[in-house]
Amino acid sequence: MTVLVLGRSGQVARELAALPGMRCMGREAMDLRDPQACAAALRDIPCTAVINAAAWTAVDKAESEEAEAHLLNAEAPGVMARAAAELGLPFVQISTDYVFDGAGTEPHMPDDPVAPPNAYGRTKLAGEEAVAGAGGAHAILRTSWVFSAHGANFPRTMLRLGRERDRLTIVADQIGGPTFAGDIARACAAIAAQLQTRPEDSGIYHYSGAPDVSWAEFAREIFAQADISCAVEDIPTSAYPTPAVRPLNSRLDCSATKRIFGLDRPDWKAGLATMLQQIAEEESR
Numbered sequence: 001m002t003v004l005v006l007g008r009s010g011q012v013a014r015e016l017a018a019l020p021g022m023r024c025m026g027r028e029a030m031d032l033r034d035p036q037a038c039a040a041a042l043r044d045i046p047c048t049a050v051i052n053a054a055a056w057t058a059v060d061k062a063e064s065e066e067a068e069a070h071l072l073n074a075e076a077p078g079v080m081a082r083a084a085a086e087l088g089l090p091f092v093q094i095s096t097d098y099v100f101d102g103a104g105t106e107p108h109m110p111d112d113p114v115a116p117p118n119a120y121g122r123t124k125l126a127g128e129e130a131v132a133g134a135g136g137a138h139a140i141l142r143t144s145w146v147f148s149a150h151g152a153n154f155p156r157t158m159l160r161l162g163r164e165r166d167r168l169t170i171v172a173d174q175i176g177g178p179t180f181a182g183d184i185a186r187a188c189a190a191i192a193a194q195l196q197t198r199p200e201d202s203g204i205y206h207y208s209g210a211p212d213v214s215w216a217e218f219a220r221e222i223f224a225q226a227d228i229s230c231a232v233e234d235i236p237t238s239a240y241p242t243p244a245v246r247p248l249n250s251r252l253d254c255s256a257t258k259r260i261f262g263l264d265r266p267d268w269k270a271g272l273a274t275m276l277q278q279i280a281e282e283e284s285r
């Protein structure tokens with residue numbers, strides 16, 4: 001039977017669309033700015049679970065448009081999760097490392113205190129709370145630093161800038177796990193399937209690529225794998241001011257995800273190689 005995916009052209013949504021048994025609904029079919037209409041539509045779609053891969057992900061823009069971001073990231077997931085609960089469908093909500101303020105150097109546990117440092121993180125945390133409060137089987141899967149061959153992400157920015165310049169300054173004191181969207185899609189599908197028979201596994205889980213690195217180290221590996229000659233100079237966060245504050249420590253402890261769902265942290269360097277191969281194949285067509 002079909003799993004309903006909210007989102008169609010986003011990084012994770014596209015990877016979900018490539019898996020068997022997924023029915024992906026982009027905003028032209030389900031515009032989450034009207035959550036009640038989407039919930040009504042959900043009631044007419046036969047499916048076994050719902051995966052929410054739709055969100056407002058423009059971190060800096062959320063600072064000035066928090067109400068819009070809140071509608072998509074908090075209100076809509078809450079309404080959809082309540083509709084799913086009424087229909088007896090498990091609901092998988094993807095969330096973010098940006099719910100943590102990033103203090104310390106230890107990986108965050110799923111039940112560690114949250115304190116979002118920016119508007120995007122606040123809206124995603126409100127979404128977590130709404131989904132958890134909806135009353136149905138659910139998983140809140142926090143991931144980080146998502147990349148894929150499509151859409152807006154750090155590796156694609158680096159590929160563009162690295163070909164234009166011979167040197168880039170990149171922050172080296174924010175540490176986290178880059179995560180390939182294809183790995184997140186497979187994890188969401190596995191979790192949705194397990195929740196159908198084991199609703200007692202509901203809860204908050206972490207899933208991020210290994211090993212943890214800084215953005216600067218991530219950039220170096222992107223240039224190495226893509227064979228781009230661009231020097232990376234380490235800089236502190238203070239030397240790269242942005243509208244939204246980003247957490248310094250984005251490390252996520254993923255051991256509960258391994259224990260409950262049997263999912264290992266994915267190797268992001270392998271994901272990066274897959275992404276680069278996909279880009280090369282698409283460019284050669």
Ligand SMILES: NC(=O)C1=CN([C@@H]2O[C@H](COP(=O)(O)OP(=O)(O)OC[C@H]3O[C@@H](n4cnc5c(N)ncnc54)[C@H](OP(=O)(O)O)[C@@H]3O)[C@@H](O)[C@H]2O)C=CC1
Pocket residue numbers: 006007008009010011012013025026027028030031032033052053054055056057072094095096097124143144145146147151152181
């Ligand atoms: N990007 C990242 O680095 C990280 C992302 N996450 C989380 O992972 C999830 C997936 O992110 P990612 O794949 O990067 O997102 P993208 O920004 O690539 O895609 C956003 C998705 O949201 C959908 N969407 C946007 N507005 C609406 C709307 N009004 N109605 C319906 N759908 C809408 C888009 O729909 P359409 O298909 O129609 O374009 C698209 O599928 C999100 O929950 C995000 O918060 C967590 C950690 C890191």
Ligand SMILES: Cc1cn([C@H]2C[C@H](O)[C@@H](COP(=O)(O)OP(=O)(O)O[C@H]3O[C@@H](C)C(=O)[C@@H](O)[C@H]3O)O2)c(=O)[nH]c1=O
Pocket residue numbers: 057058059095096097098143144145146153154157168169170171174215240246
């Ligand atoms: C382009 C560029 C960025 N940077 C820094 C800024 C920032 O600290 C870091 C990453 O920048 P980005 O804007 O690409 O990343 P950002 O949009 O903050 O990525 C986040 O997106 C949301 C959706 C999430 O949920 C997070 O997990 C995370 O992936 O790189 C440099 O230091 N030098 C540069 O030349």
